[in-house]
Amino acid sequence: MCGNFKLTRGYENNRPGYDLALALVFSCCRSLAGRLLFSCPPVAEIVNPAVEFASLLTMVLSVAIVTALATLVALVLCALRPAVRGLNATHTDLDREGMKRELDVLLRRGYDGGYLIFTDVDTSRFIQFRKYVHAKGQLGLETHFPRVGWSQEFYSRVQDVLRRMQMAHDRRVLEQGVEMICADFGTDLDAAADFADSAFTEIFELSTPRIAATGDGMSPFDETIDTPERPSAWSTTRRVLSSRFRD
Numbered sequence: 001m002c003g004n005f006k007l008t009r010g011y012e013n014n015r016p017g018y019d020l021a022l023a024l025v026f027s028c029c030r031s032l033a034g035r036l037l038f039s040c041p042p043v044a045e046i047v048n049p050a051v052e053f054a055s056l057l058t059m060v061l062s063v064a065i066v067t068a069l070a071t072l073v074a075l076v077l078c079a080l081r082p083a084v085r086g087l088n089a090t091h092t093d094l095d096r097e098g099m100k101r102e103l104d105v106l107l108r109r110g111y112d113g114g115y116l117i118f119t120d121v122d123t124s125r126f127i128q129f130r131k132y133v134h135a136k137g138q139l140g141l142e143t144h145f146p147r148v149g150w151s152q153e154f155y156s157r158v159q160d161v162l163r164r165m166q167m168a169h170d171r172r173v174l175e176q177g178v179e180m181i182c183a184d185f186g187t188d189l190d191a192a193a194d195f196a197d198s199a200f201t202e203i204f205e206l207s208t209p210r211i212a213a214t215g216d217g218m219s220p221f222d223e224t225i226d227t228p229e230r231p232s233a234w235s236t237t238r239r240v241l242s243s244r245f246r247d
C-alpha cells in the first residue's frame with residue numbers, strides 16, 4: 001500500500017547550512033576573543049597593578065574557555081556530519097547497476113519514509129523511490145509518479161512501462177489534489193532498477209542521461225533497518241560520537 005510521498009526535486013536536500021554553521025561558530029568565537037583581548041586598558045592607565053593583573057588573568061582564562069568550547073563544538077559538528085547529512089551526498093553518472101546499488105542502500109539502511117531521487121542532470125527530469133516499513137520485516141520500495149504540469153506528457157508512458165513489466169500499480173489522489181501513479185516493488189531491487197532505467201531511456205526518451213542520486217532518511221551506519229521505529233536524534237548522536245572516537 002502506498003504511503004505519503006514528498007513532492008520534492010532533491011537538490012534542496014543538500015545542506016550547505018551545516019558548513020555555514022561551522023564557520024559561524026569559529027567567527028563568533030574569534031570575535032568574542034578579540035573583544036576580550038582588546039578591552040584591556042593601556043599600560044599608562046593602570047593604577048592598581050594587582051587588580052589589573054587579576055582582571056587580565058580573568059580575561060585570558062575567558063578567552064581560553066571560549067576557545068576550548070569552540071573547539072569542542074567544532075569536533076561535535078564534525079563527528080555529527082554523517083548523522084546530519086545522512087546519505088545526502090549526490091552521486092552522479094549512474095547507470096542501471098549504479099542505481100541498483102543506491103536502491104539497495106535505501107532498502108537496507110533507509111528508515112520508514114526514507115527516499116531516493118534519481119535526476120537527469122541536464123534536463124532535471126526525475127523519479128522518486130520511497131522505503132516503507134509497515135511492521136518488523138514488512139518493508140519494501142515504492143515509486144510515485146505525479147501528474148503535474150511538467151509530467152503530463154510522460155504520465156501514460158509510466159503506465160505503459162509498468163504494464164510491460166507486469167508490475168501491479170494503481171492511481172491515487174493525494175490530499176493536495178495531485179494524482180499519482182503508485183507502484184510497489186517490495187524488495188525486488190532488479191524490478192526497481194529496471195523501472196528506474198526505463199524511466200530515463202523510455203519514458204523521458206533520453207539517449208545519454210546523466211543520472212544523479214540524492215537521498216534522505218537513511219541511517220549513517222551500515223545496518224539493516226527492518227522496523228518502523230526511528231531512533232531519536234540523541235541516540236544517533238551518541239552512536240556517531242562513540243564510533244568516531246573508536247576510530
